[in-house]
Amino acid sequence: QVQLVQSGAQVKRPGASLKVSCQASGYTFTDYYIHWVRQAPGQGLEWMGWIGSKRGDTNYAQKFQGRATMTRDTSIGTADMVLRGLRSDDTAVYYCARGDYGSGKYYYYYMDVWGKGTAVTVSS
Amino acid sequence: SSELTQDPAVSVALGQTVTITCQGDSLRSYYGSWYQQKPGQAPVLVIYGKNYRPSGIPDRFSGSTSGDTASLTISGAQAEDEADYYCNCRDKSGDHLVFGGGTKLTVL
Numbered sequence: 001q002v003q004l005v006q007s008g009a010q011v012k013r014p015g016a017s018l019k020v021s022c023q024a025s026g027y028t029f030t031d032y033y034i035h036w037v038r039q040a041p042g043q044g045l046e047w048m049g050w051i052g053s054k055r056g057d058t059n060y061a062q063k064f065q066g067r068a069t070m071t072r073d074t075s076i077g078t079a080d081m082v083l084r085g086l087r088s089d090d091t092a093v094y095y096c097a098r099g100d101y102g103s104g105k106y107y108y109y110y111m112d113v114w115g116k117g118t119a120v121t122v123s124s
Numbered sequence: 125s126s127e128l129t130q131d132p133a134v135s136v137a138l139g140q141t142v143t144i145t146c147q148g149d150s151l152r153s154y155y156g157s158w159y160q161q162k163p164g165q166a167p168v169l170v171i172y173g174k175n176y177r178p179s180g181i182p183d184r185f186s187g188s189t190s191g192d193t194a195s196l197t198i199s200g201a202q203a204e205d206e207a208d209y210y211c212n213c214r215d216k217s218g219d220h221l222v223f224g225g226g227t228k229l230t231v232l
Contacts (some may be wrong), residue, residue, distance in 0.1 A: 045167065045226070046208065047223055049220075060220075102173055107154055107155070108172055108174075109175040109213075111167075112169045112174070114167055
């Protein structure tokens with residue numbers, strides 16, 4: 001079945017870097033985007049960016065430009081997200097999600113398969 | 125605050141119809157998508173595009189857009205529909221995606 005399996009929970013010190021991995025299976029990896037979304041405790045969803053699995057093109061939310069790097073390895077169907085310069089407010093659950101888009105009268109974008117999330121705690 | 129505005133909380137009586145809205149300028153130019161999230165779980169896509177439901181999503185869920193507002197309607201709400209609902213769309217610049225602040229749906 002189609003699924004995204006994420007790497008395990010992490011505890012990091014302020015200033016450190018975080019790497020979360022996302023292993024795709026059950027579909028052609030290069031046919032879809034991978035989005036990264038995070039959710040701080042008790043807060044809403046926050047879109048961080050996407051990577052095109054075929055070409056490796058990226059689109060980062062302004063808030064994460066220069067601090068986040070998204071990569072993929074098409075040979076093994078994985079996507080990684082690195083976030084540098086961690087702060088306490090980066091404590092969150094980080095999700096990867098498979099994404100695609102379509103068009104009709106307007107364009108639309110959606111994320112139809114989600115990983116279970118990776119809990120990250122940033123604390124001294 | 126988000127460029128997509130949602131009511132923080134909405135309630136509905138069991139079996140009744142409820143509409144959750146999402147307002148933002150970008151909805152005049154793009155369709156949004158809707159996600160359901162239950163406590164401790166990953167989000168689930170429920171509606172995308174003009175009004176498309178992924179496989180496995182009950183047909184009591186439907187979507188529409190008028191002007192700058194996207195709506196998610198649950199016709200005959202069930203207890204299992206109690207969850208947080210988030211809209212998502214391109215932002216005003218059209219360069220990135222953004223989520224609404226989320227709506228907590230309570231089924232009474």
